[in-house]
Amino acid sequence: MSIDLFNQTLYEKPSTVKEYICTQKELWIEEKTIFEKYEQHIKDKTILDVGCGGGRTAIALSELTSNYTGIDYSMEMVKACQKWHSSLNFLHGDASDMHMFDAESFDFIMFSFNGIDCMSHEKRIKTLKEIYRALKNGGIFAFSSHNLDDCKIVTAFNKYDMKRPRAIAKNFLNVMSYLKVRKYQIHTDTYEILSDPLAGFGHLTYYIRKPEQVKQLVNVGFQNIVILNRQAQFVDMNSLDRDSEWLHYVCQKPMSKSMSKTNCNDRNEHSQQK
Secondary structure, eight states, X not given: OOHHHHHHHHHTSHHHHHHXXXXXXXXXXXXXXXXXXXXXXXXXXXXXXXXXXXXXXXXXXXXXXSEEXXXXXXXXXXXHHHHXXXXXXXXXXXXXXXXXXXXXXXXXXXXXTTGGGGSOHHHHHHHHHHHHHHEEEEEEEEXXXXXXXXXXXXXXXXXXXXXXXXXXXXXXXXXXXHHHHGGGOEEOSSXXXXXXXXXXXXXXXXXXXXXXXXXXXXHHTOEEEEEEOTTSOEEOTTSOOTTOSEEEEEEEOOOOHHHHHHHHHHXXXXXXHO
């Protein structure tokens, strides 16, 4: 069984859907920072919310534009979003195959809450290529991903959570979750897929270091890549972020040659007027 099947099964469970609907409501500080910094690419633009889950980001994004679409591979998540946010457009679909969208359909695409970490490496690369295809030239893609340099990665017993009353019982489940999926873990020089009991029983998560994630984006064709840590600070690609369990990445699809030429001519005319 692969990470793809394990995790998708988890996100179809009613208990998981209920948890997302009831507890996942607020934007993260990194997301707020991204929305502010890239407002010109979001406000009144066409937006795709990939892995929309229980609709946590849907509310904030739909307040910025009337052209919002949410997509998730969990049919149960989509049904919940359609019920609780009936005025918005939600579709059932897989991020690695978004055939329902034409090329260059969206100005801004977001894949929040480390959703891209719930899939295999091969599917991850395919998803990045699909997102690149669906973005308009000059469009922005923002997402978060688990940090392999984090000093507190928990794969089984959580030694950082021993003070809560139910810590012992929770850690028992953590260890059982690890035993269930340990043989499916993957360790490579560039990424790892590890047991992640804190995300759910039997959950597997993709971890990657910043330079390797940037390399993936560049190989697909993205440029102007910036990285935010958990404090919403913009950080250097080569810095060691030991206290960020995940990082946010923002990148841009290059403008077409014709658009670049137009912008260049505009700058030249503006310079001549000076």
